[in-house]
Amino acid sequence: MLKEEALKYMGHRGQKLTPDMEQALDECILEVKQYGNFKAVTKEFSLSHSPLKIDELELELDYEDIKTYFKGCTSCLVIACTLGIGLERRIKYWSKVNMSRSVMMDAVASAYLEECCDQYEATLDLKERTYRFAPGYGDLPLELNIPLGNALNISKVIGVTRTRSGLFLPQKSMLGLIGIGAENLKRSCGNCIRREQCELRKEGLRCYKTD
Numbered sequence: 001m002l003k004e005e006a007l008k009y010m011g012h013r014g015q016k017l018t019p020d021m022e023q024a025l026d027e028c029i030l031e032v033k034q035y036g037n038f039k040a041v042t043k044e045f046s047l048s049h050s051p052l053k054i055d056e057l058e059l060e061l062d063y064e065d066i067k068t069y070f071k072g073c074t075s076c077l078v079i080a081c082t083l084g085i086g087l088e089r090r091i092k093y094w095s096k097v098n099m100s101r102s103v104m105m106d107a108v109a110s111a112y113l114e115e116c117c118d119q120y121e122a123t124l125d126l127k128e129r130t131y132r133f134a135p136g137y138g139d140l141p142l143e144l145n146i147p148l149g150n151a152l153n154i155s156k157v158i159g160v161t162r163t164r165s166g167l168f169l170p171q172k173s174m175l176g177l178i179g180i181g182a183e184n185l186k187r188s189c190g191n192c193i194r195r196e197q198c199e200l201r202k203e204g205l206r207c208y209k210t211d
């Protein structure tokens with residue numbers, strides 16, 4: 001499954017892999033797992049509506065997409081996680097000695113971060129909840145990573161810093177919001193604000209794991 005997800009990040013659309021590529025991917029998966037050090041932190045905040053706001057942070061979320069997803073939610077859980085600096089350095093090392101290997105490592109690391117975050121989220125046993133929604137998705141600006149990351153103290157707790165525009169360092173880090181208290185909203189193309197533009201969907205693929 002990790003291999004399939006990594007291939008999506010690499011832009012593969014079901015083409016047959018050569019034995020060399022299979023082997024390189026297997027090696028990258030082993031290496032990403034070896035160098036990755038998954039860490040996560042979460043915090044729950046209460047929400048008020050009209051305007052949508054995270055109360056404790058006095059942070060307005062006046063964005064149409066998240067207003068749609070958070071309709072009826074009473075609180076929101078913010079999750080931040082990372083695979084750590086060791087993996088970042090390893091990917092940089094490959095970028096100096098073998099660029100295509102570095103690109104493959106990067107794709108595997110992105111898929112592995114999603115997988116680790118999904119597994120972590122499953123341990124939280126959240127009931128009525130939306131799916132994870134990250135700044136940079138839909139109309140939610142990337143810059144929100146800054147106040148939300150500060151609220152979770154991510155630089156101290158999991159060793160993640162941000163650029164002024166909200167990009168994470170190490171890059172294989174993410175921050176997401178989950179609305180709590182409304183009807184379960186599962187990730188599906190039918191619920192997705194990107195469905196009209198989404199290239200994956202047009203090709204019959206999905207960004208999420210299907211059973």
Ligand code: SF4
Nearest residue numbers: 189192195198206207
């Ligand atoms: S695959 Fe479906 S759920 Fe994923 S981004 Fe595209 S439209 Fe949205």
